[in-house]
Amino acid sequence: MAKTYYAEGRQVAYFIRGLCILIGLAIYFNMSRLHWGFFIGILFGSIVAGEILGSMWTRRRRLTAQQAKKKSNAKSKILPDKSTKSKQLSDQELVHADVDTLSGSDFERLMELYFIYKGYSVTRIGGAGDHEVDLILKGKEGYKIAVQCKRWKRDVGNDIVLRLKAGKQVHGCYDAWIVTTSNFTRSAKEAAERLNIKLINGISLHDKLSNWRKSVSATEVKPKVSRSR
Structure with missing residues (x-):
């Protein structure tokens, strides 16, 4: 200069x-x-x-x-440094928060609370080496479900579906689901159908969360979560 x-x-x-x-x-x-x-x-x-x-x-x-x-x-x-000063939402706040404003990790937490309410035992995976598996659900029947959570604006492609297929096997899960706030590409839908992976798009998710929020008050959300190490 x-x-x-x-x-x-x-x-x-x-x-x-x-x-x-x-x-x-x-x-x-x-x-x-x-x-x-x-x-x-x-x-x-x-x-x-x-x-x-x-x-x-x-x-x-x-x-x-x-x-x-x-x-x-x-x-x-x-x-102010928003990254260091932003406080983490409580479970009560998270239940009623606007999904579109949540970070990726907060969206995972929200889905964690939702599936716990639905009666599943939930283990959060996430992080490096998760093989596209964010949550592992275990129902009363005893079998495990690998869940990938994507708070995206763009459509989820078939690459995520294929990686979740591998993650499902790595974590010894019987089923695999992908939950997103957006939608899925045509190739992703075709791959998911062949691999028997359940896809939950933004519209379906919105309906599920709306019904959940109507049926539960914030004070009733007291999850017991197990976390992998």
């Missing part, structure tokens, strides 16, 4: 120098009685004026950039 300002200053210096020389020469040749020393003075004065004004330009540009940087740093210190 300093080199750029210096280059700008040099261009200003050359411009001022040339302009002064042209003006001086115009005066010298239009006034025949001037001494030849005036011509030397024009050259010397033009060089000095160009250097002074070019240096002033460079110094002013650097000063302006420094002030702008200080203001930017001061503003960043004043603004």
